[in-house]
Amino acid sequence: MTPVRINDAIREIAFEPRLGLDEAVEKYYAPDLIHVSDGRARDRAEFGAMCAGLRARIAEGQVTILDELCDGSTYATRHRYRMTLADGTVVHREIYHFATLAPDGRFQRVHETGFDVE
Template sequence: MTPRTDLTGYLTRYPHEAGLGDEDPATVLDRYHTPDFELVNDGVLLDRQRLLDHVRPARKRAAGLRVEVEQALVDGDHVAARYRLVAEMRKGGTVTSEIYMFGELAADGRLRRAVQATRAIPSE
């Protein structure tokens, strides 16, 4: 499974595997992204190392994750999605983010680059 063959599956599986799984975060990242993957999230550039630096502490804070995909589109080497990430925190509370993502795929179907805009929304 790659983002090209199942974008909705990627959007729901990757956060679980990276944020809650027991597998090495680098292995999970490499499964779905190219080695030169870059994420621009709300104007901040995150390369592979910065993403890994973000995932490791997130594993300690999140108790559960849910992804609600509203729209997911693959068109050739481009993807677009609108979805919500709902994180249940270990110390209590819920953090909900609405995410708008646009990306470019490599020839093997993995993500090469993604640009995201996020906004916090009230948790239900």
């Protein structure tokens, strides 16, 4: 198992898309994904729809890993992203990301929360 990394997923899904959205989501997220962000749970279809909305609004973005740990099927990061939306709005957030990896290394369960950074 070669585990995926969240910075690669964010870049390919939102900031530097080279793949179609469905292909990018398939590459990084297991079919039985449960993604919980700030208390809101989404299955993979709902997560993909959320990503489609974001992808349509993002003009550019960068992601930086501050801390990263992978131990077996457990993966965790503290990362920051900064993105500029098509309307000029800048979003800068720090995220605490905790995941369980599927046997093939893709994200299967994700719990994350974060805060705005000035």
